């Protein structure tokens with residue numbers, strides 16, 4: 001096959017040729033031309049959430065988790081106490097890294113198949129006044145469920161608590177408006193819904209809390225306050241920037257704007273999701289989530305009940321047809337996931353469903369229907 005496989009995964013994902021071509025140039029990290037690319041990218045990232053007046057954006061080298069860790073370490077004082085409502089794998093990861101950063105973390109365990117219960121979060125804040133911050137995962141990529149960001153932000157504001165949002169898999173696709181909701185930090189990355197390549201994250205920090213963040217971080221490399229101060233002063237990244245990743249994201253965000261910004265991206269992903277779920281349903285497959293709580297980012301499907309089903313063979317067979325699927329992340333149930341994001345549209349989703357149909361035929365599985 002002379003084209004790359006379509007990545008039906010939540011990052012890295014399929015990128016456009018234009019984005020790939022933007023990486024065919026070497027940049028000097030101290031050079032004014034590269035500083036201009038960084039500056040333009042930063043202002044575009046703020047524009048996605050209408051945050052120019054109220055927020056700054058601090059980019060950071062590394063995968064998305066590096067930026068979540070950096071946000072917690074920079075925003076939460078060392079004697080802070082973080083509440084992590086948990087309805088999936090990325091919530092658990094956020095709780096673990098919070099603990100490892102030496103901050104007290106209280107996990108609020110909630111059902112995986114439902115959005116985070118706002119009343120339960122409010123009750124937890126009521127019952128323990130020592131909680132200083134909440135970490136919320138906006139779209140829990142482990143299942144694909146959308147959590148109620150606006151409602152949680154309102155509860156945090158009412159109780160005077162800081163809010164750190166992991167918006168990794170939602171930024172650019174789901175609406176987030178800084179004029180309508182208050183958060184201290186919001187984290188996303190290059191290789192998700194903005195359709196860049198992986199290699200850098202970025203954190204939007206509320207200007208009002210910036211000065212108070214000085215000295216919180218126990219890490220030099222992950223200190224977002226220090227990164228911000230240096231970048232404001234010099235226009236440069238503190239340490240070697242991922243130059244090609246930055247150039248690719250600058251190009252990808254230009255295409256994001258041309259496409260029509262967040263509403264257009266959401267519309268395309270929602271169409272991808274509908275095409276996928278409808279096509280898979282015709283093959284017997286059933287999604288794990290109810291449609292009303294499903295974000296159009298990634299869909300978890302129950303594994304077929306058929307005895308011949310085996311994810312490794314299923315994956316290999318779909319791959320041979322040009323489509324990369326994603327394993328499930330639920331501990332109790334056998335599932336697999338299919339991403340709806342990336343530089344793909346209805347045609348690619350239809351072709352993906354055809355590839356799955358051919359795969360079932362090859363495996364001798366008459367229907368994708370799950371056991372229950």
Ligand SMILES: *Cc1c(COP(=O)(O)O)cnc(C)c1O
Nearest residue numbers: 063064065090139141166168169
């Ligand atoms: C992708 C993702 C991350 C970051 O994962 P990395 O593998 O470090 O890039 C964090 N949170 C969520 C919700 C994600 O989807």
